[in-house]
Amino acid sequence: MYEKISYGGWPNCVRLSNGLVDLIATTDVGPRIIRFGFVGASNLFKEIPGHAGKSGGDVWRSYGGHRLWRAPEDVQYTYAPDNLPVANAWDGRSLKLTQPADAAGMAKEIEIVLDPERSRASLLHRLTNRTGTSVELGPWAVTVMAARGRAILPHEPFRPHSESLLPVRSLALWSYTDMKDPRWTWGSRYIQLKQDPAAKVEQKFGIRNSLGWAAYVLDGITFIKRFPFEESARYPDLDCNFEVFTNDAILELESLGPMTRLDPGRSVEHREEWFLFPANVGESEPAIDRDLLPLVTQTSVLLR
Numbered sequence: 001m002y003e004k005i006s007y008g009g010w011p012n013c014v015r016l017s018n019g020l021v022d023l024i025a026t027t028d029v030g031p032r033i034i035r036f037g038f039v040g041a042s043n044l045f046k047e048i049p050g051h052a053g054k055s056g057g058d059v060w061r062s063y064g065g066h067r068l069w070r071a072p073e074d075v076q077y078t079y080a081p082d083n084l085p086v087a088n089a090w091d092g093r094s095l096k097l098t099q100p101a102d103a104a105g106m107a108k109e110i111e112i113v114l115d116p117e118r119s120r121a122s123l124l125h126r127l128t129n130r131t132g133t134s135v136e137l138g139p140w141a142v143t144v145m146a147a148r149g150r151a152i153l154p155h156e157p158f159r160p161h162s163e164s165l166l167p168v169r170s171l172a173l174w175s176y177t178d179m180k181d182p183r184w185t186w187g188s189r190y191i192q193l194k195q196d197p198a199a200k201v202e203q204k205f206g207i208r209n210s211l212g213w214a215a216y217v218l219d220g221i222t223f224i225k226r227f228p229f230e231e232s233a234r235y236p237d238l239d240c241n242f243e244v245f246t247n248d249a250i251l252e253l254e255s256l257g258p259m260t261r262l263d264p265g266r267s268v269e270h271r272e273e274w275f276l277f278p279a280n281v282g283e284s285e286p287a288i289d290r291d292l293l294p295l296v297t298q299t300s301v302l303l304r
Contacts, residue, residue, distance in 0.1 A: 002016055014090070027086050032097075044145060044218060046147065065144060093113060109126040109128070127268050134263045140256050145216045170206075199247065205244060208240055209241055220279070222277045233258035
């Protein structure tokens with residue numbers, strides 16, 4: 001089902017629903033997906049109260065929800081505002097949100113397909129270079145999750161020293177990353193990071209995630225994000241294709257595409273798959289194996 005609605009103070013939003021889950025995109029600003037959740041249940045995405053319903057101006061606003069950025073992060077280029085209306089086209093199956101070139105000369109598109117029967121959405125992100133010069137960048141899909149949840153990312157599969165002599169992943173730390181912060185759980189099979197509204201400082205890290213998934217657990221709902229990995233590619237931020245950021249209000253799940261040289265008029269694409277499950281996941285590693293891994297396996301089957 002496709003319908004035009006008013007939501008969050010924006011009069012021209014678009015809602016997609018299959019009766020099980022719904023997804024709401026703004027068209028007064030964007031491209032931006034401001035809601036994803038089970039029908040009648042809470043939004044798994046954060047909505048920034050001070051930004052709700054606003055548009056226009058040349059100051060970047062977070063708004064919350066899901067957005068498309070360019071990496072590596074740069075104040076001038078990355079934070080080009082998305083405060084103006086975007087075109088939306090519905091063909092009966094997919095919704096395309098199209099932004100004209102932003103202040104940094106980059107045009108952004110997000111194409112969305114909501115599975116007609118499952119709690120799944122497929123997203124194709126596209127950046128097109130509308131500047132007059134060649135630029136190098138990586139597409140960056142940022143999902144702002146609601147507060148008080150927990151991110152879970154897998155370690156690379158364990159192999160003993162006798163079988164594996166070379167490193168298997170990159171781990172990027174920012175100048176403000178504190179590995180002793182109690183929000184982190186550095187396990188042997190998983191890395192976990194909690195969102196805590198009482199926290200006073202930000203935390204962020206990035207990894208080269210060849211397994212292609214990350215999860216967020218909140219109030220008995222599990223969100224799984226799937227994304228591609230290219231073994232031979234060079235990724236942004238010390239070769240990371242996935243990053244997590246948190247502060248006192250949000251936690252972001254961020255997938256990145258390879259660094260790409262874009263000549264004027266050329267585009268680069270980046271895909272994500274989203275899944276929702278009515279499932280809680282315990283905090284211990286055996287509980288994650290028991291509660292989460294079967295869901296990840298389900299998503300793998302559906303992606304084949």
